[in-house]
Amino acid sequence: MPKDTVSDAKKAVLYRMVMEDHLCPYGLKSKDLLEREGYEVEDHHLTSRAETDAFKKEHGVETTPQTFISGERIGGYDALRKHFGQEVRGEDETTYQPVIAIFSVAFLMALGLSWASFGSVFTLRAFEWFIAISMCFLAVQKLKDVEGFSTMFLNYDLLAQRWVRYGYIYPFGEALAGILMVAGALVWISAPVALFIGTIGAVSVFKAVYIDKRELKCACVGGGSNVPLGFVSLTENLMMIFMGLWMPARAFFG
Template structure:
């Protein structure tokens, strides 16, 4: 524990009084069987932003319950800055950084495509000794696997979001549950260049339906929706990214079908 931590039971100074200037007051759990992760992150964030932390630790559950009742809060940790209660870790993060849980962002997709690109380069250099057109193919197929896994991680949330715009899923709900399995399986087979006769047509079908659905929802109906491309509960806007995902799959599938019959 940091040297400036104290047991909450031994502290009598009110948090609003102690929290002044560059001193922040932090109450967090450090029970025998539970060291609160959010409390640890709150401590780190306060240190990072130059605060002297009055770190007050709860050592047993009755202390936590009494604190919640006294301050009329539902959770810990709780932080005070400049004499005012900020709230928990998420509230502190919003106060000290630009974090906003409701802000739309492309960051998850950027990270995913970056990993797919790195994997494609590793496969190309490791197995082929050079960057070739196959590198692009691996980038697309690995992206499909990663995108599919994001959807399968919470298929219920994905299916709910997907039903907002996919034309086939809105007519036949089971398709919302089938789609991520097909995308993932097609990506695996394409990466291994196996069963092309099955993987390529499957990818072409779901990507064509997806592209038409996204184009209609965004560019025809002008709807502002969140994209289900990286799974449910994401803040990625529906539009260019999802359309690109589907167009990449379409291009890959068409190329593989052409190669299959030449």
């Protein structure tokens, strides 16, 4: 085991890959984290594959970077985060971070559009834009991997389970409705599409989560997401139902 060359407890030894064709990002993150925690870092570069393999064999580890503090091996970047009491999320751990990011940015964009268009953020159009932009962002997440989305979608959507191709059509319908609602155009297209997919989605999610009590991952932010199916997906569908009813009513009554 390598020994610290200094005795100060606030010094650490870091071994990380620094090669012409590869600079390990987790090595940089480990160095940054140590420095932010007040450590002076003795930074050792592993400059070749052979040197890296020899280091891993010598210390019985499978990955780099590796950090040592007071002669004790802490481990890689995640282990270092744990050492400092920071949260480390597992690969299968559920999270609401993607939808929080989507709704937060959509909300701020809606306020920005409202300010640019009307000189105020307190407008009805800002609320409409918030929902429409959220629909667009959620559609983009699905369109990044339509195959993955459709596979997850089949776990709970009642129409997709009867007609598999619906899972491939859904994100395009959501994007179309959202874009038209942002523009305030062709309500006779956007409203029925939003109402149709929102109603089926809401019924499907409600049945899967609140009646069948199933624990599933939500396809709302695309395939491979770790967002739990439930309130978020139901909210997405209820927003589409609302817009499907609201937009034609507003157009009709002026």
